[in-house]
Amino acid sequence: MSGNGWVVEAPCAGDFRFTSEETAAEAPTEPLVLSLLAACHGCPFRAQCVDLVMPSASLFDGVCGGRLWRNGQVLATCEDARPTELHERGRRPITHGTEAGARAHNRRRERACSLCREAGRLAQQARRARKRASDT
Numbered sequence: 001m002s003g004n005g006w007v008v009e010a011p012c013a014g015d016f017r018f019t020s021e022e023t024a025a026e027a028p029t030e031p032l033v034l035s036l037l038a039a040c041h042g043c044p045f046r047a048q049c050v051d052l053v054m055p056s057a058s059l060f061d062g063v064c065g066g067r068l069w070r071n072g073q074v075l076a077t078c079e080d081a082r083p084t085e086l087h088e089r090g091r092r093p094i095t096h097g098t099e100a101g102a103r104a105h106n107r108r109r110e111r112a113c114s115l116c117r118e119a120g121r122l123a124q125q126a127r128r129a130r131k132r133a134s135d136t
Contacts, residue, residue, distance in 0.1 A: 004048075004052055004110045004111070005111070006045050006048055007045075007052075009045070010043060010045045010049065011039045011040070011043050012036075012039055012040070012043075012063075015036075015039075017032065017036060017063075018036055018062050018063040018064070019061075019062040019063075019064075020062065021061070023036065023062050023063060023068075024061030024062050024068075024069070024070055026068075028068055028075045028076030029076075033063070033068055033076060036063045036068075037063065037066065037067075037068065037076060037077070037078040038078065040063065040065070040066035040067075040078040040081075041066070041078045041079055041080055042080065043066065046065040046066045046081065046085045047065065047084070047085040047087070049064050049065040049066075050064060050065035050085055050086055050087070050088060051087070051088060053065070054088045054093050055067075055069045055072055055088075056069075056072040056073070056088060057072070057088055057093055058072065058093040059071050059072040060072055065081070065085055065086070066078040066080075066081040066085065067081060067086075074086075094116070096113055096115045096116055097115035097116060097118075097119050098116065098119050099119050099120055099122075099123040101113075101115070101116040101119060102116040102117060102119055102120030102123075103120075104116075
């Protein structure tokens with residue numbers, strides 16, 4: 001699946017516990033962390049998840065790609081996690097909610113998130129207003 005459309009099909013879709021501060025602060029052996037890692041077991045999108053979030057580059061805290069991360073370091077992994085899933089393609093993380101973020105989504109040929117779409121729309125609106133002002 002191209003872009004990031006796979007996100008809605010992932011077992012973690014809509015579950016904010018994967019990125020909550022409480023989850024990131026939990027010990028790797030706590031029941032919450034173990035249940036979240038169990039949700040990642042067998043997930044076909046773990047490599048794409050790591051590539052999208054770029055946990056080591058963004059110093060991510062939470063569960064991503066079948067692993068518990070704290071400050072971009074792996075603390076625990078789900079049972080069937082493979083080292084090959086940890087490859088971050090060297091892309092810089094997207095600064096969401098900015099015009100640059102919208103451009104980064106476009107360069108990756110993926111649909112921009114709502115924050116980046118709005119930032120891009122506002123930037124375009126401001127450019128048009130400046131052009132109208134300079135034309136008069």
